[in-house]
Amino acid sequence: MDRSGRTTPGRGELTFLGGVGTVTGSKFLLALPQGGRVLLDCGLFQGGRALRQRNWDSFPIPAESLSAIVLSHAHLDHCGYLPALVRQGFGGPVHATPDTARLAAIVLRDSAKLMADEAEHANTHGWSRHRPALPLYEEKDVEKALELMAPTEHGQAVDLDGAELRLHRAGHILGSSWSEVTLTDGTVLVHSGDLGRPVHPLLKPPEPCPHADTMLIESTYGNRRHNDADTLMAMAAAVNRTVRRGGSVLIPAFAVDRTEVIIYRLHQLRQAGAIAEVPVFVDSPMGLSARDVYLRAIAGGSAELRPEVTRDVLDPGWLRELRTVEESMSVNEPAKPCVIISASGMASGGRVVHHLRHLLPDPRMTVLVVGFAALGTRSRSLVDGASSLEIHGDHVPVRAEIVNLPGFSVHSDAEETLAWLRHLQQRPRMTYVVHGEPEAAATLRGRIERELGWRAATACPDESVPL
Structure with missing residues (x-):
């Protein structure tokens, strides 16, 4: 494929622009045989400076030459680059489920605000290398992007320049999907997106995939296995231990789904009398x-939710909501032990960063890192035993207890991913392992080859492969 986006006549091509060698920045460019160009996911790179800098790189083809974008779900590492592409000239449809569109509106507006706030803070306090520091995109770019949303129901057939798109339930977060694209010659490309777990407490399991000629499979936990029972017990123990010493528990949690899962698990533990x-x-x-989007789905009887999920598990009477900045600041120095759930999960921005600044130096406190922490993020630094964190140009000492609970992740683990792949009625011609750090991706690729007997490869950044 050249800079204009042209491909060899009669052949489709796939280019890995992000979400390879890392768990962020998912972008897979599909060049269709008849000339259309479709982007599967449009994620923001997060983590270390080198990764974040990639968000500022020029997109490899003119943004206006893209026919369409398909979003697997509303997490920032899968949808967060969309306003930047719109700013560069993209104006085509963005296919996503209605709940993904609703959640993406929340996530993208918040992202633009955080970018503006961080740029202003950097310019005021002089901690950025850039003069002046600028946001990657602004609120007006987000609003333009949201106008392009084309809500697409699970199972609905959509035309993509002659190819056919169908989204299927992925069970990762509300609205999440795996994508099936059937080319004009009948070739089927499947992109798993972020594959959910069969034991997700709120959502039904991922729909099985019967057929794929080319498979893109995520590998976030490609070298790990979740232990749900131990995770819940460890959470209860950490909360009780912290309360006994007069401290509070801070839980950095993704705003979409992880916050809901944590509320549900705390509800379970409180009902059982297992935590203070x-x-x-x-x-x-x-x-x-x-x-609120989840509560709306519950009220509407969403087919994605488990039937036992009711409003009270996400809206219990004991939950306290902090909406204003003043309310947020009031728990930086809590008068008595408490639990604080705050975004973002990787502590890359938002209110949780201010809480970390105040709570980390106090040995009575605990930070629970729930789910996956990507390399280069503050959450990963804490998990890896950092003695201090850089926050807004200052080095904050880490004296609080750090507890890592990866079992709260709603990504499928290696066993669950392989079980999902075994639903295919025949082996794909080729399987590309994506969205995983190098060791996880390599481990899953090896197991796919050995246990399933499939041809598999670990995708490389900016690599183009024919379909």
Whole structure:
């Protein structure tokens, strides 16, 4: 494929622009044989400076030459680059489920605000290398992007320049999908997106995939296995231990789905009398807005939700909502032990960063890192035993207890991913392992080759492969 986006006549081509060698920045460019160009996911790179810098790189083809974008779900690493592409001239449809569109509106507006706030803070306090520091995109770019949303129901057939798109339930977060693209010659490309777990407490399992000629499979936990029972017990123990020493628990949590799962698990533990009944605060306007989308889905009888999920598990009477900045600041120095759930999960931005700045130096406190922490993020640094964190240009000492609970992830683990792949009725011609750090991706690729007997490869950044 050249800079204009042209491909060899009669052949489709796939280019890995992000989400390879890392768990962020998912972008897979599909050049269709008849000339159309479709982007599967449009994610923002997060983590270390080198990764974040990639968000500022020029897109490899003119943004206006893209025919369409397909979003697997509303997490920032899968939809967060969309306003930047719109700013560069993209104006085509963005295919996503209705709930993905609703959640993406919340996530993208918050992202633009955080970018503007961070640029202003950097310019005021002089901690950025750039003069002046600028946001990647602005609120007006987000609003233009949201106008392009083309809500697409699971199972609905959509034309993509002659190819056919169908989205299927992925069970990762509300609205999440795996994508099936059938080319004009009948070739089927499947992109797993972020594959959910069969034991997700709120959502039904991913729909099985019967056929794929080319498979893109995520590998976030390609070298790990979740232990749900131990995770819940470890959470209860950490909360009780912290309360006994007079401290509070801070839980950095993704606003979309992770916050909801944590509320549900705390609800279970409190009902069972397994944890102390201390105040629980949700300090994330975005998280509370996302919860409203889940509550709407519950009220509407969404086919994605487990039938036993009712309103009270996400809206219990003991939950305290912090919406204003002043309310948020009030729990930086809590008067008595409490639990604070705050975005973002990787502590890359938002209110949780201010809480970390105040709570980390205090050995009575605990930070629970729930789910996956990508390389280069503050959450990963804490998991890896950092003695200090750089926050807004200052080095903050880490004296609080750090507890890592990866079992709260709603990504499928290696066993669950392989079980999903085994639903295919025949082996794909080629399987590309994506969206995983190098060791995880390599481990999953090896197991696919050995246990399934499939041809598999670990995708490389900016690599183009024929379909």
